[in-house]
Amino acid sequence: MTKQELLANIRSKNSFLCVGLDTDINKIPAFLLDEQDPILAFNKAIVDATADYCVAYKPNLAFYESQGAKGIVSLEKTVEYIRTNYPDQFIIADAKRGDIGNTSEMYARAIFDYSDFDAVTVAPYMGEDSVKPFLIYPNKWVILLALTSNKGSSDFQLTEDKNGERLFEKVLKTSQKWASDQQMMYVVGATQGSMFSEIRKHAPHHFLLVPGVGAQGGSLKEVVKYGMNEECGLLVNSSRQILYADASKNFAFAAQEEAIKIQEEMKMYLLEWNKTAK
Numbered sequence: 145m146t147k148q149e150l151l152a153n154i155r156s157k158n159s160f161l162c163v164g165l166d167t168d169i170n171k172i173p174a175f176l177l178d179e180q181d182p183i184l185a186f187n188k189a190i191v192d193a194t195a196d197y198c199v200a201y202k203p204n205l206a207f208y209e210s211q212g213a214k215g216i217v218s219l220e221k222t223v224e225y226i227r228t229n230y231p232d233q234f235i236i237a238d239a240k241r242g243d244i245g246n247t248s249e250m251y252a253r254a255i256f257d258y259s260d261f262d263a264v265t266v267a268p269y270m271g272e273d274s275v276k277p278f279l280i281y282p283n284k285w286v287i288l289l290a291l292t293s294n295k296g297s298s299d300f301q302l303t304e305d306k307n308g309e310r311l312f313e314k315v316l317k318t319s320q321k322w323a324s325d326q327q328m329m330y331v332v333g334a335t336q337g338s339m340f341s342e343i344r345k346h347a348p349h350h351f352l353l354v355p356g357v358g359a360q361g362g363s364l365k366e367v368v369k370y371g372m373n374e375e376c377g378l379l380v381n382s383s384r385q386i387l388y389a390d391a392s393k394n395f396a397f398a399a400q401e402e403a404i405k406i407q408e409e410m411k412m413y414l415l416e417w418n419k420t421a422k
Contacts (some may be wrong), residue, residue, distance in 0.1 A: 145234050145262050146283060147326050147351070153199045153232055154376055158411035161202035161403065162236070162353065163190070164383030165222065166207050171388055173395050183218040184212070186311050186395075188225055188269070190371060193400035197407040200234040200379055201226055223260055234379075235285065236353070242267030246303050252408060253366075256281045263287050265353070268315050272322055279323050286328050288319055291343060292386040293333020293356035316346040325350040332371065334362020334380070340370035348373060355381040357406075368413045376414065382406055 154160050154241075165187055172186045176336065179185040202224060208215035228231050241251040241264060248266075255264045255278075262287035264273055277285045291301055291312045301312045319328065325347075332343050334356030343352065352371055356362035357380050364380060372378055382402070390398030 145285075150234055150351075152376055153234070154414075157197070157198055157199055157407070159197055160201050160352075160376055160378045160380055160414075161198040162234075162379045162381040163194050163198045163386055163403065164238070164355065164381045165190070165201055165203040166383045166387065167203075168207055169211060171356045171391075173391050173393065175393060177332065181214075181218055181221070183208070184216065184221050187218070187222045189396040190399050191222075191226055193396040194386065194403040195230045195233065197400070197403040198233070200236060200381075201335050202236040202381055204237050204383075205396040208222065220259065221354075227260055235260070236285075237261040237264040240241065240265050240267050240294055241278075242270055243422050244270065245273040245277060248274050251279045252281065256284050263329070265289065268319055272318075275319070275322060278392055279327060280313055284327070286323065287353050288315065288328065288330050290315055290330040290347075291332050291339060293335040295363065313342070313343050313346055314357075316343065320347070331355070334364070334367050337363070342369065344356075344371065346375065347379070349375075351377050351379060353379045353381065355383075357382055357385075364409055364413075365411065368417075372417060374412070376417070379408075381411070417418045 167183050169183060172182060176182045176185050184336045195225065195330065203219055208219040209308055223235060224357050241248065255261050264278060265287045267280055268275055268288045275286060303311050313405055319352060329351040330347055330352055332352045336352050354367050355369065357364050367378065367380060386399045386402045
């Protein structure tokens with residue numbers, strides 16, 4: 145999926161919502177455990193309920209890998225289901241890969257050759273040769289970790305060199321030599337608030353994938369205020385708030401209501417932004 149196609153989908157749906165498929169076998173409704181593939185059954189119901197209100201899905205690979213081979217099968221079938229039934233959706237492998245070049249090449253094959261993802265999250269801290277193998281695939285995206293939302297993000301990402309440049313700024317500046325905003329995005333945690341302004345100084349045109357809204361305490365209003373650019377430039381992820389809104393047989397309906405709530409707020413911000421832009 146190209147940047148222009150993603151932007152067109154955002155405009156048509158008045159949404160920049162990404163639904164995180166962090167599907168935990170221990171949290172899904174108990175009655176689904178009688179299904180042959182409980183994770184797939186849960187995911188299909190969530191996708192069917194939310195596809196009209198989001199533009200992307202982000203399976204977190206750790207949740208599937210934790211179930212061994214059967215979890216990988218559930219992941220593959222989930223991606224296939226989205227591709228077949230909702231081909232306009234942007235599908236992100238939340239894998240946070242990052243290793244030496246030949247290992248990254250194998251990771252890239254797994255994500256883009258074997259599976260059918262549009263994008264993958266990558267840790268950039270081993271440098272260019274660990275990221276380049278993901279960039280050789282046309283119309284596929286690399287989403288680099290820039291400034292994350294976890295408590296320990298300040299341990300390294302905010303440290304300064306002797307010139308006062310912070311590590312996340314170094315990542316943003318250096319990585320833009322590897323690929324353009326047509327193939328690279330950045331992960332910025334929603335809890336960073338006004339720090340989005342700092343991100344935009346260095347990456348004004350790139351999409352930002354923003355986890356941390358909802359259950360993790362991030363504010364959509366702040367993300368929009370400081371992070372939206374002239375094209376929108378945001379994919380805001382919500383996982384637990386949508387997935388586990390209800391544990392009964394009404395779980396999909398509850399998930400849909402949460403997705404609608406977020407999408408309606410996004411629509412309001414997009415309309416306001418369009419008026420200002422004009």
